[in-house]
Amino acid sequence: MSRFGAFSVLLLGLLVASPGYAQQAKPAAPTSTAAPEKKPRKLTRKERKELARRAALDAAAQQKRPLSEKDREMSEAYFVDGVRFVLLEDYNKALERLLKAYALNPTNAAVNYKIAETNLLSGNLQDATNFAQAAVKLDPQNAYYYLLLAQIYASQKQFDQAIGVYTTLIKQVPNSGYYLFNLADLYIAQGKLNEALATFDQAEKQFGPLDEVSFKKQQIYLKQNNLDKALKEGEVLITANPNEVRYVLAQAQMYAANNRFPDAIRVAQQALKQDPDNPRARMILADVYRQQNNAPESEKQIKLAFESPALDIDDKVRILVDYIKQLPNPALNQTAQDLAAITTRVHPREAKAFSIAGDIQTVTGNRPAARTNYLKAIQLDNSRYQIWQQVVLIDAELNQVDSLLTHTEQALELFPNQAPLWFYNGVGHQLKKQPTKAIKSLEYGRKLATDNPELLAQFDTQLGDTYHELKEYAKSDAAYEAALTFDANNAQALNNYSYYLSLRGEKLDKAKEMAGKLVKQNPDNDTYLDTYGWVLYRLKDYDGARQQFEKALKTTTDATVIEHYGDVLFKLGEADKALAEWQKAKKTGGASPLIDRKIKDKKLYE
Known part of the structure; x- marks a missing residue:
């Protein structure tokens, strides 16, 4: 069907070779021109009404006498000028010129067509409809006029009227059978699937079998739950295109989606005979074997798919994200880790490969391996704050203070306004017995966390601990009180506050x-x-x-x-x-x- 694709787009542009040719029945082929950067304002409703009123009066007066040669020339000049302003997207001036041309020569189809197009572009659909109808009536053999009228109807969701226009076009205008495809698409948009099928059949009688028609018919049959006919169309596509593995894969996917597993396996393996490294065929097999509870074969096929660079990194990430949603799971943990390792090996320059591998290792409890993968992701792309945050959290969980300080300081150079980084930097300094530096980081980060009460309470709790270490007991007590104001059950604040008070013998x-x-x-x-x-x-x-x-x-x-x-x-x-x-x-x-x-x-x- 691709050879008819150009006719699916409505051709709105209408240029002329010369004033004399401008008002002949058949408009010339469209061209394009660069639009100015700033679009002019559209006509107001009042302005449009006034222009139309004046044009109607002029047209009525003009029809009382025959069109003179001078009036014809003036009309053509106004028309050409109007077309120029349409191309410049100055619809105010375009309509003004075109309506002057109409006032002098209201029975010219091209003028009516161009006024209709300009009104469509400026949002005046009622006038666009009226003038497009007039253009079709004045020249019922011009396909462009029908196409414009159909577009105007479709833009108003008047699909029945648009269908009527296409039907008339196909009947009235010679050699216009290729518009059957537009008509079928309109039927599909309305949910009139039987009519769409009949129209496609009519098109195939005229033009012969077409891949895109078979594909669309297949989709219609699926919507109608007519699996047998959908599969039959798939076989037609495969027979007509024996070297197109995509049609074989689509057929296998259809079998799989409808639980026809033996057929799905047979067709997917047929695809692999044509393309042994095709990852999509492997993925279909993996899914089918999974649904058949054949875990070893399913795992084998998905790993083979992941080994292929042809399976896009984004597709692999999406699959691994689905695994993460099911983890931790003893039955899936190792498979997920293996797939993540394959992904990083096959895509060694992709930060997202190492990032998702880090996520899998985190969820399955291997913190050191997760951090290693996150750090590799950062080497490839250090712009993602979430990965830095994961590294810092793991440093803290593993109590690796030197790494915690190093990584928070590196991250703060890139993300100085992220309060959690200041928090963990402060914690690192506190663990290193550097309370003064810890206070500096914690107090600065606290100012950034004012819109996050929960994080603010964590800052206050940590400040309570650190000020106690500096023997600034009043500040320590105030920090703990602030933390407990937000959460009266804050375990760290309750424990440390009460313990330090007992050490001091106070309260x-x-x-x-x-x-x-x-x-x-x-x-x-x-x-x-x-x-x-x-x-x-x-x-x-x-x-x-x-x-x-x-x-x-x-x-x-x-x-x-x-x-x-x-x-x-x-x-x-x-x-x-x-x-x-x-x-x-x-x-x-x-x-x-x-x-x-x-x-x-x-x-x-x-």
């Missing part, structure tokens, strides 16, 4: 309330139990403290908790047991600097 009742709330919500968390026990210890509730420490020691061997337990035992008069716990804490490693004195003197130091 112990408040510390007890916060720590008790946290333990109630998390009764098995040894860190929170230790904090609550230490607050009770500072309140001299040694029995209560002992109870909390003993609960914590069921799940932890942390030296701090063991040492605290020894301290409370000493307070309870069990010095020998206290000494044993202190010795155990020292052996474990990580106890306080006072541990050696406690053991040496068998005495509690605080």
Whole structure:
């Protein structure tokens, strides 16, 4: 059908070779010209009415007398001038000239046609319709006039009228059978599928079998749930084009979509005989085998498809995204990782290949491998903030502080307004025992997070920790209070705030309330139990403290908790047991600097 494609586009441009030729019945072929950068304003409704009124009066007066040679020449001059302004997209001036031409010669079909076209372009569909109808009536053998009228109707969604115009055109104008394709498309747009099929059949009788017609008929049969006829059209396409593997693949896909799996496999394998490396055929087979629960064969075919550079990287990414939605899944984890590895090997210069591989490794729990892939993606394209963010998050999760600082500083050079990067940069400095630098980053990032209350609370919590380290206790307390204002159950704020208050021996009742709330919500968390026990210890509730420490020691061997337990035992008069716990804490490693004195003197130091 491609040889008739040029006629599917309505030809609106109408130029003339000379004034004398301009008003002959058959317009010349269209050409194009560059439009000015700034389009002039369209005529207002009032202006259009006035122009039409004046033209009608002039036309009525003109029809009382025959057209003189002078009037003919003037009309042609106005017409040519009007066409020029249409090409310049100055529709105001174009209509003014064309209506003057019409006033002098209202029965000229070309003038009516051009006025109709100009009104269509300027948005006046009613006048466009009237003048296009007049042009068709004045010259019923000119195909362009029918095409314009059909377009005007279609632009108003008056498809029945547009269909009527095409039908008349095909009947009235010789050698216009190729417009049957336009007519069929209109029927499809209206959902008149049987009429469209009949029109395509009529076209095939006139022009013979055409690939595009067979394809469209196939789509119509599918819409009508007539699978047999759709498949028959597919076979027609394959027979007519034995070397076109795309038609074979389309047929295989149709079989697969309708659960005709043996036929789908047969036709897909036929495609592979023609093109052994065709990845689409492999993908069809992989999908069919998956639906047949043949996992090994399905995996084999999809891996072969991924090995092909002909399968676009974007298609591979979309498939891997579908895998990610199903992960983690023991049955799919390894396949997804293998496909990601193939993608990076086949597309070593594509950042998105390494990015999606990093996502797969993240979801399946392989953080170091994920970071490696993300960093390769950044080497190829460092403009995507989300990838930098993933790298930084993994650094933090792996507690690799040097990497965290390096990567946040590199990312901040590119994205200085991203608050999360400042947050993790501050965390990195804090972990490196650089509280002053940490405060600088955290305070700056906090200013950028004012529109994100949740992130703001994280900044406040971290600032509470860091200001405590600097012994700026008032600022530390204020930061924790701000964090708890947003989220009263913020575990980190409740734990650290209450613990630091207990260390300072300040606001112990408040510390007890916060720590008790946290333990109630998390009764098995040894860190929170230790904090609550230490607050009770500072309140001299040694029995209560002992109870909390003993609960914590069921799940932890942390030296701090063991040492605290020894301290409370000493307070309870069990010095020998206290000494044993202190010795155990020292052996474990990580106890306080006072541990050696406690053991040496068998005495509690605080």
